[in-house]
Amino acid sequence: MFSEEQIIAMLKEQEAGMPTADVCRKHGVSSATLYKYKAKYGGLEVSDARRLRTLEEENGKLKKLLAEAMLDNAILKDVAAKNGSARCEAGGGGACRGGPRSEPAPGVPGPGCGSVERALSQRPP
Structure with missing residues (x-):
């Protein structure tokens, strides 16, 4: 595995005009790996790459x-x-269905009474 510094150095060699095949052969990586590195580290400096890794x-x-x-x-x-x-x-x-406290509190519409649905349907568009 290469460090960020090594990867960026490879990419700079390629950007300087060295053919991709030569860069790959020199560093022992495939062209797919080099392009993967380029997608991730292309245009970054070493400090940016370190910050990326930290993040x-x-x-x-x-x-x-x-x-x-x-x-x-x-x-x-x-x-x-x-x-x-x-x-x-x-x-x-308590909150059990059919229990002694299953009625809603005064002023609170109970389930299925339709008041919430009615209020929403009467709202102006």
């Missing part, structure tokens, strides 16, 4: 943290849902 590493860490947070969130939702159904089975009421 890619940071992006990978952030993606991992986001995935872990989403997994934790999904687990917590699952646990909360299981706890809610356990309370319903135990007769605890």
Whole structure:
């Protein structure tokens, strides 16, 4: 594997007029690899390439943290849902369907009453 400095040096040789086949032979890479490097590092200086690598590493860490947070969130939702159904089975009421507190609070439309749909349909376009 080549460092950013080596890759940029190869690309500069090619940009200076050295034929692609000669650059590939000199450095022991295929032309496909050289063109892949050119797509990623073309026009960059060494400092830019280092910054790119740093940003890619940071992006990978952030993606991992986001995935872990989403997994934790999904687990917590699952646990909360299981706890809610356990309370319903135990007769605890609360948000359970058919329990003693299943009516909406005063002034809050209940499910299926159609008031929300009615309000949306009467809204001016």
